[in-house]
Amino acid sequence: MIKESLHKRESSLSYPEKQLEYLANGIFKNGELPTFKSKIEASNQYPLRTKKIEILQLNLGYMCNQVCEHCHVDAGPDRKEIMTKETMAYCLEVIKKSRVHTLDLTGGAPEMNPNFRWFVEEASKLGIKDFIVRSNLTIVKANKKYHDLPLFFKEHNIHVVSSMPHWTKGKTDKQRGDGVFDKSIQVLQELNGVGYGMPNNELRLDLVYNPSGAFLPGNQSAMETEFKKSLLAEFNIQFHNLLAITNLPISRFLDYLIVSDNYEDYMYTLVEAFNPAAVQGVMCTNTLSVSWDGWLYDCDFNQMLELKVNGKTKHIKDFDNEQYADREIVISQHCYGCTAGAGSSCQGSVSQ
């Protein structure tokens, strides 16, 4: 079980340029596998462009109380990058003047940002249709200042989306750390207790599944049925939807692939499962992602690789709806993770 981020361990893979170098060389440079660009060119989908901006995803910081094995953010307690109140204020201005219908707060653990509650209170006055917080659940138990989060979420009608890689303790703790499963179960019960995840209740509670190794997720709706059956029978827990997400070959998952000697096999799996029909549904076609320091990206993954958006301006303080609503998306080989099989996005499968 890992205890520190790649950043803290001073791993070369903590540098985005090293990850991009890895993804550009080897099997992609020697022509064994086609690059993502040539693959989408072959189905007349290059260049990939946005359609409109409907979702604003904000990364409130890389600090987290967990150090999960496959974290694409390389988050952990040792990360100090946190969005300032000033940058949050720029984001509020953008929400007011753009037509985004979904606001998606992520991290790290977004709740660890000292201005998290202030921001949620301000943003929830702006009439956002779907206000998501990606909560790792265990944060509620990490300190007594977080114990009332389920009620705080309810008060602001937050849509809670939480990772839960399996309904068994062994598989969950292996990926997310010792003790994570038990705490997650307690918090899911607390969320159910205030109304989250119950049938016919508008307080949305969705769970996220991602595979524990170098393989693709199974069928999303079949897994949802299994998760629902098991969590209800064993822990009396209910939730709305299961979102199945493919692990992208970046950051700690890329490190895991290389260390376990699975990198080439995994890239073969992604390329062989390439689904041209999933390309137009990838999340960068309707999302803009904002980093903790206010830079703009096509998605959270590009953010971690420091591939900024195409456009004359690239910072939230210079936001220009027209410019970003029709932009060419920056791609690399990691994008194969979004187009394999049923496709994958922060909202789960792109198609079934």
Ligand code: SF4
């Ligand atoms: S809880 Fe989420 S952000 Fe934190 S280490 Fe795990 S995957 Fe990364």
Ligand code: SF4
């Ligand atoms: S990784 Fe990002 S840029 Fe690439 S296809 Fe996925 S969402 Fe789009």
